[in-house]
Amino acid sequence: MGKSSKDKRDLYYRKAKEEGWRARSAFKLLQLNEQFDLFNDVKRVVDLCAAPGSWSQVLSKEIFKDKNNSDAKIVAVDLQPMSPIDNVIELQADITHPKTLEMIMHHFDGEKADFVCSDGAPDVTGLHDLDEYIQAQLILSALQLATCILKTGGKFVAKIFRGRDIDLLYSQLGYLFDKVICAKPRSSRASSLEAFIVCIGYRPRNGWIPSLNSNLSTEEFFQDLKIGRNSLNNELNLEFNDEERIVAPFIACGDLNSIDSDATYALDEDDNINIQINSLSLDPVQSPTAPPYKKALELKRKGQLKIVK
Amino acid sequence: MDNMKLDQIKHIGPICALKVISNNLLLSGEGPTLSLYDYIKGEKIFERLVFKRNKIHGIEIINSSNDIEDDIKIVIWGGRSLSIFTLNNFKDLNYEIPHYGVSDWIFHCLFENESTLHVLNSHNIVHTVSLLNDNCKLINTKHCGWKSILYSGTISINKETGKITVLAGTVMNGILIWDFETCQVKHNLTEHEGSIFKVVASPDNKYIISCSDDRSIKVWDMETGELLANGWGHGSRIWGLNVYNISNDGFNIFSCSEDCTARVWRFNFHDNYNNGELIQERIILVHTGRHVWSLDLNDEKKLGFTAGADGKIFVSDLNESQRDGYWGHKWELNDISNEINCVFQKGELIKNYSDFGYGLIAVTSEGKIMILKDYKKWKLLFIDDKFAKFCILKIFENEPIVIIAGKMGDCILMKFNENCEIEIKHEFNLNDSFNRLGNILINGYDDNYFALFESPNPNDPLIYKKIDPINLSILESYELLKPKDKITISSLEYNKVSNMLFVGCRFATMLVYKIENENEKNQPLVVYKNLFKGDTVSSIKSLYDNSNNTMLYITNKDGTYHIMKINENSTYEYLQSSKIQKGFLEGHIKTPNGDILLYGFKSDCFFVWNETKQYEVYREICGGPHRRWNFKYWFDSNNRLRYRFVYTRSSEVQIVQQGEPYAFELLSDGLHGREIRDICVINSQNNNDEKIIITGAEDTTLKISTLKNDGTFNSHWTYREHIGGLQSIHAINDEYILSSSAKEELYLWKITECDNKKCMSLESSLPPSEENPDLRVMDFDSIEVYDKINGKKIGFLIVTVYSNSMIKVIYYDIASKKFKVLIDDNYMQCCIFHVRFVCIDKRLFVLIASTNGHLSIYDINNVIGKYFSIDDSNIKEVKLSLNDNKFEEINESTKLDKLIINQQIHQSSVKALDILQETNGCIKVITGGDDNSIIVSKITKDEGLKFDIESFLPSAASSTITTVTVIDEKTVLVGAVDQSIKLWNIENGLTLVDNKYTTVADTGCSEIASFKNGEKYLLIGGAGFSIWKITN
């Protein structure tokens, strides 16, 4: 499929460009906020898997709109480097690495956060089960941090792939939050598996004190939490089918009249769809960082990948 | 109450694990099923479901101490599951396969010995398990202090020292190599970019081989961690690596990739240790779609095994040049000159050669006629000036009879014996007919042999001569007149059924002659022009089946091929037409088992492609099409294709003759290599015991297959007409289907049968509404239209919906193959996912469902009533007839009438929809949404129409519902992306009847095939394809 032509017609992409967001993802967070009023009373945030940074932009703009917000803090983490955003502390690290979580905690210096979000997506391979598993691991790492840093009543939002085991995750999150909702912003395509888990009202488990020990993997960290996860035992007799599964309620967010991310719109510049131009000047849409296969493309262009006989 | 039930009977899908266990046995992980193949005989020996849900992602074995094959111990893993059993246990159905698990995704398992297994998980932790007394017990867990998520990992054991090393591929450029005993990290190799997708050790444990998102393969020294070499070549991510052929000189690497290829690489110690290059030796293109997921090797026999998203398992010969009967050689002109003991003049070249089965005959530009006896030794036959500069050389396919001709029309016919000696020779010339010769085409059937001579003068006729195969005399001679237009002949075939001679030409032209009157001038019976969009008809071959039709296989230089049927009145139709992905076609071969092979050139290669099974049989890097070449093939006693290819490259003559193959090429046929987007089922016109299945996939191909009432499924042909991503395929009736895709493509196909295969051919396509079509035709529906007077089918009424909210109602006229747009309008600005015609109380409506979660209905009777009448009382099957054949009068399109219903039912996109027309005239609409819910709505006749929601189930699945299919009056099937497939009773609310898990990920479409004998099958498509039996 011609990706370029689809992108040109992607109104969210155009709108992001015009409003100065680094990625169209910004609208997903904005639409989630419209529905759940996520930013209310939020000052201290961890934005995981944040590159190129449009969520951080949204958060920075929201939290620092009143200038004297001295105790506010945004920490953004990604594998990829990000260009600087005002009032955002940026870390380049792997969020699944226990040391990374320690590093983030360090920036909060013992204080709690109001909101932890993760828009993380792995390198999708095309092996659905593996992709969904790694995605779930990113969420668990984010959740691990959340259990260490969220204040009671805090909020947690993470991107999910609604695949075959998503009901396991819903069930486990149910032990830790008052409300667990599966939300799909209209700016996220109906044709993708993507949705967001919105968890409201963090309730630490009674009698369980999370401790970030850099020797523990995420899996080991959750082992004694009793949120319905199977854990390793000596006989290796995990009965997977017995794990709890729950379906979280689904909420579509964003106005029905907002742009439809599945539709093809006319290219005509002065069509009647209202593209809001934001007066606030923000950083321009960021050019993507060089892909890892840049050299491979270069060699191909030079015709050096052929077999010479 | 219902007790309808679903049972899976067949699954085709991604294969993620292969393991060679002996010199004839291979294990393959096909979803949760483990299969055992004999790759010498080419058959599946056994298969068994070993996991409940998880796909098999890996297999390792350990040979037993007693060396008995049945005692080989096997570990399989996938997700968090693993299982351990012997080959004997596996084959014993009374043995219950044990099921174990760890709490994290498994990347690799390794038997240290028969009673100790190590398991590496995705957080870089190794569990050690004791297998004593057939029990599984966790005895130890180790790690190196770095527990972030991995994308790959291998545990490797040094067979000499017993030392175990863990190789772990992280998501941030790095590979961690740690010693298992001490848990010390030995190396952190950081020269890759992006996630590491595979890291393995060479069998001697001296080297590390890895690949990452950067698409390179790297070779490292295990001891020092030094990067030794880089291999570039794969066009996409690399998924599998394996090392073989280790010697003192170096080793080979076998790789497989997302780019759909497997490749062979060479690493040489001497040459490359310092300049660090991994040389790419061979590209293997035997899978389709995307992703070759798994590979394994038989190092002893030098065989490479690959499997991919297409469900195919292929065995590649990695040592072709060592097989019995292989012959490969090249001669420089000097070599030949020395051999024949005759000096070549300056600039003298070999102009032409042909293979007559015992040897090669060749002609130089100075008229030297030579023989390559037994394909080994050159001999001079004679020298004749008449054949200098310009010479035509042709050989009959099944007889060692050669014709050689010069510019002035001098010809020699020669017959060779096994010793490559001339047995008989007959000379003649064409001076009676014309004084210059341009080309000769030859052909034969049964015991008849003939040649067609063409003069460069457009006014000269073609001369047809029949040749006696015994004494080479000319038996008959005819003059065939050429049409006025410029004609250049390119291919020739005689058809026995019609007694007609077919001459293929350039400019997509074909001449047809009936050869009856000797001495008279024969006019062409017909001249077919513009047969297709391309240029030259490169080959024509008669197709004889039991139908008594005149049918031809034709291939065209442009890469298309057709089965052409010539009707009594000389009109023609294509029963089958398709094209290859890339390249030029020179000819086709039908194998004894009915497969169709196509051969030709692409970029710098000559190729033979199995079009039926979709894989490359042979590829030779020869420099491209503009050269002299000769391809000779035959079938051996096992009905296997054998071939010899001779070509000229940089004035060298090169020969390659394939040797005796060791193994069977194709172990599993597979299906689509990308996600299946829609399935269409129609009745076979003359066989109640089979259905025709058309599937369409993300890679834009369509495939036609059959499903028999015993559940057997076979694929026949593949179509590459669509360019845009496929959206929908539906039948109009048992003869026509429509398919739609992105780039605004709506194609009408006619289904037929010939050569024991179901076929289809593009009949017409709806012209797009813009110059650079960019819209997706999301869905469509159709109704047959009859002639009011004689009741014959004359057309179809079609409604199409688009990604920009456009709706069109179109009439298609069968006779003229033309579309006329009756209604052209827009719903809103959202994307419409579904459309149906619905008929309530003899009135016709259009029902749509969109991304905004609404069901909407338009009354179209005002427009439709102008041209058509609804004249059947049978509610279930609407019949339209065209009033007084007004087709010609339809000139402009109008707008839709007002929406009469526009009701939001789902929160967001309506992703699945099916309709149940009830006998009392009302209809039920069953929808599934992105919001996980199922809704049953009812539409009844009222003043206008009345819309009610009958039942609503909010969390009917844990993710998007993507397919709904009505099975009978009370049951529907609902499939979702969470891989659940559920049967619901919809009589009174929604009651769950059956709930199954499907291995097909990205579950996206379903269809029912109901046979006359009562058998019912459910077909599920997505990332794979499965067939379920529905029983009561």
Ligand SMILES: C[S@@+](CC[C@H](N)C(=O)[O-])C[C@H]1O[C@@H](n2cnc3c(N)ncnc32)[C@H](O)[C@@H]1O
């Ligand atoms: C969809 S993008 C995030 C977009 C971002 N929210 C924005 O608005 O600009 C997903 C990101 O997840 C990051 N990611 C994936 N795996 C990660 C990991 N293990 N640790 C940190 N970041 C990761 C990727 O590098 C990628 O930048």
